[in-house]
Structures are given as C-alpha cells and as structure tokens.
Amino acid sequence: xxxxxxxxxGGGIRAGTPILYATLGEVISERAGVVNLGVEGGILVxxxxxxxxxxxxxxxxxxxxxxxxxxxxxGLVHAFMVVTLRSNQIASGLALMFLCLGVTSFVGxxxxxxxxxxxxxxxxxxxxxxxxxxxxxxxxxxxxxxAYLLAPLIWLLLFHTKWGLALRAVGERxxxxxxxxxxxxxxxxGAVVSGGVLSGIAGAHLSLxxxxxxxxxxxxxxxxxxxxxxxxxxxxxxxxxxxxVVFGAVFALQLQIQARGVALSPYFLDxxxxxxxxxxxxxxxxxxxxxxxEGLRAVFEGVT
Amino acid sequence: xxxxxxxxxxxxxxxxxxxxxxxxxxxxVGAFLLLFGRNPIEAYGVIFKGAxxxxxxxxxxxxxAIPLMLCAVATAIPARMGLLNVGGEGQLHGGAMAxxxxxxxxxxxxxxxxxxxxxxxxxxxxxxxxxVPAFLRWAAGVNETISTLLLNYVIVLLVEYMxxxxxxxxxxxxxxxxxxxxxxARLSFYWGTRIHAxxxxxxxxxxxxxxxxxxxxxxxxxxxIGDNPDAAARAGIPLGRYVLLTMCVGGAxxxxxxxxxxxxxxxxxxxxxxxxxxxxxxxxxxLALHHPxxxxxxxxxxxxxxxxxxxxxxxxxxxxxxxxxxxxxIFFVVLGGRFRKSRSG
Numbered sequence: 001x002x003x004x005x006x007x008x009x010g011g012g013i014r015a016g017t018p019i020l021y022a023t024l025g026e027v028i029s030e031r032a033g034v035v036n037l038g039v040e041g042g043i044l045v046x047x048x049x050x051x052x053x054x055x056x057x058x059x060x061x062x063x064x065x066x067x068x069x070x071x072x073x074x075g076l077v078h079a080f081m082v083v084t085l086r087s088n089q090i091a092s093g094l095a096l097m098f099l100c101l102g103v104t105s106f107v108g109x110x111x112x113x114x115x116x117x118x119x120x121x122x123x124x125x126x127x128x129x130x131x132x133x134x135x136x137x138x139x140x141x142x143x144x145x146x147a148y149l150l151a152p153l154i155w156l157l158l159f160h161t162k163w164g165l166a167l168r169a170v171g172e173r174x175x176x177x178x179x180x181x182x183x184x185x186x187x188x189x190g191a192v193v194s195g196g197v198l199s200g201i202a203g204a205h206l207s208l209x210x211x212x213x214x215x216x217x218x219x220x221x222x223x224x225x226x227x228x229x230x231x232x233x234x235x236x237x238x239x240x241x242x243x244x245v246v247f248g249a250v251f252a253l254q255l256q257i258q259a260r261g262v263a264l265s266p267y268f269l270d271x272x273x274x275x276x277x278x279x280x281x282x283x284x285x286x287x288x289x290x291x292x293x294e295g296l297r298a299v300f301e302g303v304t
Numbered sequence: 305x306x307x308x309x310x311x312x313x314x315x316x317x318x319x320x321x322x323x324x325x326x327x328x329x330x331x332x333v334g335a336f337l338l339l340f341g342r343n344p345i346e347a348y349g350v351i352f353k354g355a356x357x358x359x360x361x362x363x364x365x366x367x368x369a370i371p372l373m374l375c376a377v378a379t380a381i382p383a384r385m386g387l388l389n390v391g392g393e394g395q396l397h398g399g400a401m402a403x404x405x406x407x408x409x410x411x412x413x414x415x416x417x418x419x420x421x422x423x424x425x426x427x428x429x430x431x432x433x434x435x436v437p438a439f440l441r442w443a444a445g446v447n448e449t450i451s452t453l454l455l456n457y458v459i460v461l462l463v464e465y466m467x468x469x470x471x472x473x474x475x476x477x478x479x480x481x482x483x484x485x486x487x488x489a490r491l492s493f494y495w496g497t498r499i500h501a502x503x504x505x506x507x508x509x510x511x512x513x514x515x516x517x518x519x520x521x522x523x524x525x526x527x528x529i530g531d532n533p534d535a536a537a538r539a540g541i542p543l544g545r546y547v548l549l550t551m552c553v554g555g556a557x558x559x560x561x562x563x564x565x566x567x568x569x570x571x572x573x574x575x576x577x578x579x580x581x582x583x584x585x586x587x588x589x590x591l592a593l594h595h596p597x598x599x600x601x602x603x604x605x606x607x608x609x610x611x612x613x614x615x616x617x618x619x620x621x622x623x624x625x626x627x628x629x630x631x632x633x634i635f636f637v638v639l640g641g642r643f644r645k646s647r648s649g
Contacts, residue, residue, distance in 0.1 A: 037449065077636075085640040090388055090449050091590060095635040098583070102628035107340075109623050224453045267465035274454040278440065281451065285444035300447050 008252050009245075010136045013144060014210060016248020018043065018202040020147045022226035023233065023240040024154055025198030029075075030230055031158060032191030033171035033295030037093030038078045039199040040223025041100025045070040046203025048104040051214040052111055060119045064143070064204045071200015072193050074100060079192035083185050089299050097223070105216045112214060119143055119209040143205045147244075150198075154237040167191055171293035199223065221274060228277045232284060234291035247273060322591070325641050326605075329633035336629065342622060350619055351612025351627070361611060363497035367569070369600075369607035370499075371396065371578065373506035374561035375585020376603055377513050378430075378554035380594040382448075384517065385529040385550055391437060391452030392558045393582025394459035395430040399559020400566045401463060402429025404482055404573040407489035407566070408471065415488035422489060422563055423505075430559015431552040433459055438551035442544045448551065456582065464575050471573065481574035491568040502564030509557050514596035526550060558582060580628075584610070587635050606631060 022039050029036045036042075050067030054060050074096060081092040119141040128138035158164035169177040170187045178184045202222070207214050225247060233239035254269045292300070334344035355361045375392035382389045402425040410418055436455060440446035464480070473483040491501040517523035529536040529546060537543055565577045588606055592598030613627035 037453075081636070081640055087639045091639055092636075094388075094390065094449075094586075095632060095639055098587070098635060099629065099632035102625045102632050103336075105625035106623050106629060109625075221454065221457050224450055228450055228454070265465050265469060267461045267468070271458045271461045274457045277454055278436075278446075278451055278458075281446040282440055282444050 004256060006132070006136050008249055008256055010139070011252025011255065012245050012247075012249030013136065014140060014248065015251035016244040016246075017140075017144045017147045018206045018210065019222055019226055019229065019247050020151070020240060020244035021143075021198045021202035021205065022223055023229045023244055024147075024150060024237055025071075025195035025202070026226050026230045027233070027235055027237050027240060028154065028158070028167070028198070029192050029195035030296060031171045031235055031293055032167045032188050033174055033293055034079070034082055034188055034192050035089045035093065035227070035296060035299050036075070036078050036096075036192060036195055037090060037224070037227060038074060038096030038100070039093075039195070039202075039226055040219055040221065041097040042071040042074040042196050042199025043203040043206065043219040043223050044100045044104045044217070045074050046200030047207035047218055048108040048111075048203070048214060049200070050204035051114075051116060051207040052108065054116045054208055055111055055114045058117050060117055060208050063116075063208050064119070064201060067200040067204035067208075068197045069200070071203065072197040074199070075193040075196015076189075078196070079189045083188045083192070101217060108214050108216065112216070114214070116208065116212065118212045119205070141205075141209045143201065143209055146201075147205075148241065151237050151241045158237065168293070171295045174295055199226075202226075225273060225277050228281055231292075232280055235293060236291075247276070250276060318593075321641060322638065325637040326634050329630060329637050332633050333626070333630045337622075337626070342620070347616050347620060347622060347626065350615050351609065354615030355608040355611045360497070363495070363499050364611045365604060365607040366503065367498045367500075367607075368610045369603040370502040370506050371561035371565060371581040372585045372588050372603040372606055372610075373599055374502075374509060374557045374564075375582050376588035376592065376599045377506075377509050377596075378434075378558035378561075378582075379586045379589035380592070380596070380599060381513060381526075381554040381557075382547075382550040383530075383589060383594045385526045385546055386533060387441070387547065387550060388449040389434065389437075389452055389551060389554050390449055390586055391434060391455055391555065391582070392585045393578060393580065394452065394456040395433040395555040395558035396562035396565070396578050396582050397459045397463050398433030398555070398562065399426035399428075399430035400562030400573055400577055401459075401466060402426055402432075402559065403563035403566055404466075404471065404485075407485040408482060411486040411489060413488065418488045419491070419567075422567055423560065426560045426563025426567075427556040428559070430562065431556040433559065434551045434555020435548070438548045438555075441551075442547050448547075460575075463573065463577075467573055467575060473572070479574075482572045484572050485567065489567055490571055491564060493568065498569065500564060500568035502561070502568055505560050505564060509560070510596050510599060517596070522549075558585070561585075579610070579624075584631065587631055590635060591638050 022043055026036060026039055046067035049070035050063040053066035054063030078092055078096050081087045082089045121141050124138040128134045158168065166182050167187055170182060170184045174184050206218060211218060229240060229243040232243050250273050257264060257269060258266055337344040337347055355365050375396060378392050378395060379389050403422045406422045406425040410421060437448045437451035440451050441448045467480045467482055471482040473481055493500050525541045526546060529541060529543060533543065561581060566573050570577050584606055588599055588602045592602040609627040609630055613624040616622040616626055617624050
C-alpha cells in the first residue's frame with residue numbers, strides 16, 4: 001500500500017510537471033489580462049521541436065531550448081493577434097491550437113518511431129535518501145526540479161517586484177495602467193510570450209522525459225486542463241503546484257490501475273482527468289471568481 | 305449615402321476582403337511547403353483536381369460539407385449570443401451514439417417509423433452532450449469553451465468504450481465497430497453518389513436558422529444579447545434560458561450530423577466516424593462570420609480542402625495535416641482581419 005502510494009505520488013509529480021509548466025505560463029499570461037487557449041498548441045510545438053532537435057543532436061538540453069523557443073514563437077503569434085490586432089482572445093487561442101496541431105503533425109511525421117536520449121535523471125544527493133519522501137520528491141529528471149523551483153520564483157516576481165505589480169495592474173485595469181504611463185502592450189507581449197515559452201517547456205517534458213517519443217496530438221487536452229487549473233488555483237502560482245500534482249496523480253493512478261490489471265475499462269480511466277476538471281469547475285462555481293484579474297471578465301463572462 | 309456605403313461595405317467589401325485574406329493563407333502555406341522541399345503549385349493542383357476534376361470529386365465535396373454545415377450551425381447559433389461552442393465533435397458523437405442505440409435495438413420497426421425515430425434520437429443525443437456545458441455555464445458560470453473542449457475528449461472515449469465493449473460486433477474479429485445497421489436504419493443515397501439525405505437536414509437547419517434569426521422574437525433577443533448582454537438583461541431577456549436553448553439546439557444539430565454519418569456513410573458506429581468535422585465546422589462558422597449563407601459557402605470551401613487533403617495524401621504522399629494548416633491559417637487571417645461583428649442578422 002505504501003509502495004503504491006509512493007509510486008502514485010512520485011508518478012504524479014512526474015506526470016504533473018508538463019501541466020505545472022503550462023499552468024504557470026498561463027498564470028503569467030492571464031495575470032496580464034490575456035487568456036491563451038493556445039497553450040494546448042504551445043505544448044505541441046514544444047514537444048515536437050524539442051523532440052526533433054534532440055533526435056538530430058542527441059542532446060536533450062538543446063531540445064529543451066528549442067522547445068522553449070518554439071513555445072515562445074507560438075505565444076508571440078497569440079500576442080500579435082490579441083494585443084496588436086485586438087482579436088477575440090478565445091478564438092485566437094483556438095486558431096493557434098489548430099495551427100500548431102497541423103504544423104506539428106506535418107513536421108513531426110518522420111519522427112514518430114524515432115528513439116532519443118531522454119532528459120537525464122538526477123537524484124538529489126542526500127535528500128533522495130530521506131525516508132518515505134526521498135524517492136517521491138527527489139529522484140526525477142531536471143525539468144521536474146525546474147518546475148518546482150519556478151513556481152516560487154514566479155510568485156516572487158508577480159507579487160514582490162515592481163515588474164509583477166505592473167503586470168498585474170495591466171491585467172486588472174488596462175486603461176488605468178496605460179494612463180499611469182505603463183507600456184501596457186509591451187507588458188502583455190512579454191507575459192504572453194513568457195507563457196508560451198513555459199508551454200513549450202511543458203511540451204519538452206512530455207516528449208523528452210515523460211513519454212520519450214513523439215506522437216501526433218500528444219498533448220491530449222493538457223493545455224485545456226492547465227487553463228482550467230489556473231482558475232482552481234485562483235491565478236496563484238503556488239496553488240498551481242497543488243493542482244498540477246493532483247492531476248499528475250490522476251494520470252499516474254491510471255497507469256497503476258492498468259498495470260495491476262484491475263477490471264476497469266482503460267477508456268473510463270482515460271476520461272477521469274477531463275471529468276475531474278469539469279467537476280472541479282462546477283464545484284468552484286462563481287465562489288472564487290473574485291480572484292479573477294478584472295481584465296479577464298469580459299473574455300470569460302461575455303454573457304450572464 | 306452613408307447607408308448605401310455601409311451596404312456596399314457589408315455586401316461587397318466583406319466577401320472581397322475575406323477572399324483576399326484567404327488567398328494570403330494559401331500563399332503562406334505555399335511558402336511552408338517550399339520550405340520542406342515540396343512543390344506548392346503541384347499540391348494545389350492536386351487539391352483542385354481532386355475536388356473539381358471529376359463528378360465523383362464534386363459529390364465528395366458535398367458529402368463532406370453536410371456534417372460541416374450542421375456542425376457550423378451548432379457553433380453559429382450560440383455564437384450569435386456570444387457563446388463559443390467548440391463541442392461540435394463531442395455533440396456529433398453524442399448524436400451518433402444515440403442513433404446507434406436506436407438502430408441496434410429498434411431495428412425491427414419499419415423504415416418509415418425507424419428513420420424519424422433515429423433523427424429524433426440523433427438530435428437528442430447531441431442536445432444532451434451540449435446540455436452539460438450549457439448547464440455548467442448557467443449554474444456555475446463555467447466558461448463553455450473550456451467545458452465543451454474537455455467534453456469532446458470524454459465523449460469520444462465513450463464511443464471507443466462502446467464499440468469495443470457493449471456494442472462490439474461479435475462477428476468483427478476484434479475490429480472495434482458495432483454490427484451493421486439494418487436496411488431500415490439507412491438514409492437514402494442520391495444520384496449514384498454518396499450524397500445522402502443528411503443534405504436536406506443541413507439545408508433545412510440553415511434555412512430555419514436564417515428565418516429564426518430574422519423573423520422571430522427568439523432570433524431578435526439572441527441578437528440583442530450578442531450585441532449587448534447587459535442591456536439585454538436589463539430589458540428582461542432571460543439570459544440563462546437562452547444559454548440552455550442555443551447550446552442545446554446547436555448541439556442537437558451537430559448530433560444530427562453524427563446520426564447522418566452513422567446511418568448513411570458508415571452504416572455502423574466505429575471510432576473515427578468524424579475526421580474532425582466538429583472542429584472544422586467550428587472554423588466554418590467563424591469564417592462565415594456566423595452567417596447562414598456564408599456557412600454554406602465556407603462549408604463547401606472547406607469540403608474542397610478536405611477532399612483535396614485526401615488527394616495530396618494519396619498522390620503526393622503529403623500528410624492530411626497540410627490542409628489543416630491551410631484551414632488554421634485562413635482562420636487566423638479572418639480573425640486578424642478586423643471584421644466587425646455583423647449586426648444585421
């Protein structure tokens with residue numbers, strides 16, 4: 001029982017890592033007043049670019065860099081659409097998702113059965129020997145540690161620096177921020193591109209560490225789950241960690257149950273992350289909506 | 305004079321600009337193909353010839369346009385009041401499942417009774433799939449874009465489960481599909497092609513959408529909500545009821561598309577009955593600016609691309625994704641093209 005719990009939690013941290021990167025990216029973007037449903041696409045281009053680069057160079061670190069770059073480019077497209085052209089944010093995000101899905105299926109096709117060097121595993125010396133939690137927390141690949149260091153870093157940036165204050169001001173009251181002399185467009189560009197970079201790294205973890213392969217459309221809605229998680233986490237980077245681990249654990253539990261040959265259809269197991277997200281959104285209701293950056297209200301609540 | 309200018313602007317200039325921007329998307333994809341060492345002229349030639357080069361190609365364009373039109377209306381109706389229904393794919397599968405249940409259990413009924421029943425089941429299945437996100441929106445303010453996207457995964461997985469489990473054809477040697485439907489559950493085909501009775505469903509749905517939007521109080525109130533939800537609420541228009549109504553009616557039509565796919569094209573339920581019709585239908589609606597007539601035109605255009613996508617795959621070895629890229633880019637240029645939301649129905 002303990003062993004199973006440990007492996008579910010450890011697996012949850014691993015499986016939750018792409019979701020955490022994507023969620024943190026979306027927190028930054030939405031705090032600046034831009035919803036990006038294109039994270040789903042950002043994850044895909046990150047996974048694809050990272051995988052192709054690693055396949056050619058055998059260097060997963062270069063792969064991660066390429067993934068970040070590709071995700072950043074995807075973010076740049078969205079920023080151009082919604083900040084410069086003022087297009088509908090939700091529609092532009094979906095367009096980005098469609099575009100990334102098409103481009104990665106096209107470009108990634110020759111790489112479907114290719115083998116790569118995965119992101120290296122690195123047990124943290126000392127800490128990984130801790131009883132009970134050592135293996136759960138400290139025997140992962142470097143991207144996992146990166147994600148858990150990034151969460152408090154983003155929290156510091158958003159809530160304890162002048163930059164963060166400016167970014168949140170743009171998300172709350174863009175007109176006021178603009179009138180007080182903040183470069184609102186530049187800040188939004190920065191936030192959306194940063195979010196894109198993180199979604200790209202999310203993809204890198206997916207293809208270079210978690211699945212270690214490239215499959216068309218492999219993000220499988222993780223980006224949409226991340227967008228929902230931002231709401232659960234009330235737009236807070238530290239609370240995102242909890243949500244990401246819970247969702248990661250659901251993915252990990254799925255593998256555990258399948259491995260143990262429990263007579264439950266794998267199709268029902270596959271539904272659980274999506275159903276859980278929907279139930280969560282229902283239970284949250286309008287209760288914690290007050291935490292929503294004011295600038296998003298028009299995007300999320302056009303009607304009613 | 306101003307009104308004449310505005311009329312010219314909306315009747316002539318908008319379609320013209322749409323056309324110009326669409327051409328831009330083709331140029332961009334051409335550059336992309338060149339980058340990968342492929343000949344774009346050749347690819348476009350194959351798409352064109354695949355769709356227009358033969359009677360068969362033309363008929364296949366219409367076959368693809370049928371579910372696209374229905375799924376586009378499923379997007380357009382809620383979109384007119386500002387809701388983004390991206391659940392066409394799930395709603396289509398919901399309708400397909402409901403119709404499959406009917407075809408497999410009520411197969412003994414005569415055709416004249418069974419087929420109308422299956423139409424109703426298809427509508428109900430799609431409406432049920434759309435009711436969930438509509439209810440979530442109404443009861444808890446859950447954003448319908450996210451919920452419809454998530455439900456798509458759930459419903460498609462449910463189809464996978466059904467065709468591999470309870471509904472699996474015992475004679476199928478482990479292939480994942482249901483037994484073939486009885487003759488009495490099949491829609492008619494016309495003109496020796498695969499064009500089927502679903503065409504009338506689509507055209508009737510679009511006509512009713514057009515008339516309802518312009519001639520009924522519902523249509524008027526939906527447009528008022530779309531233009532200014534606050535004013536509509538203050539005028540006493542029941543927003544919540546319209547959320548449920550437009551989403552469910554839209555879902556029902558996507559469900560009808562699913563019913564037509566299983567009862568005409570496939571004659572059984574299997575995974576992959578839809579090659580992304582729900583999503584492509586969503587694009588159709590946006591490219592048509594949610595306008596009924598535009599939906600017919602755009603569904604045919606994307607139908608051409610869809611048939612062409614098969615052709616470039618077969619004769620040039622290019623992935624089908626090539627046409628998905630074209631579609632996504634057209635979506636981008638139309639979104640970025642600053643079209644004002646058309647206000648007059």
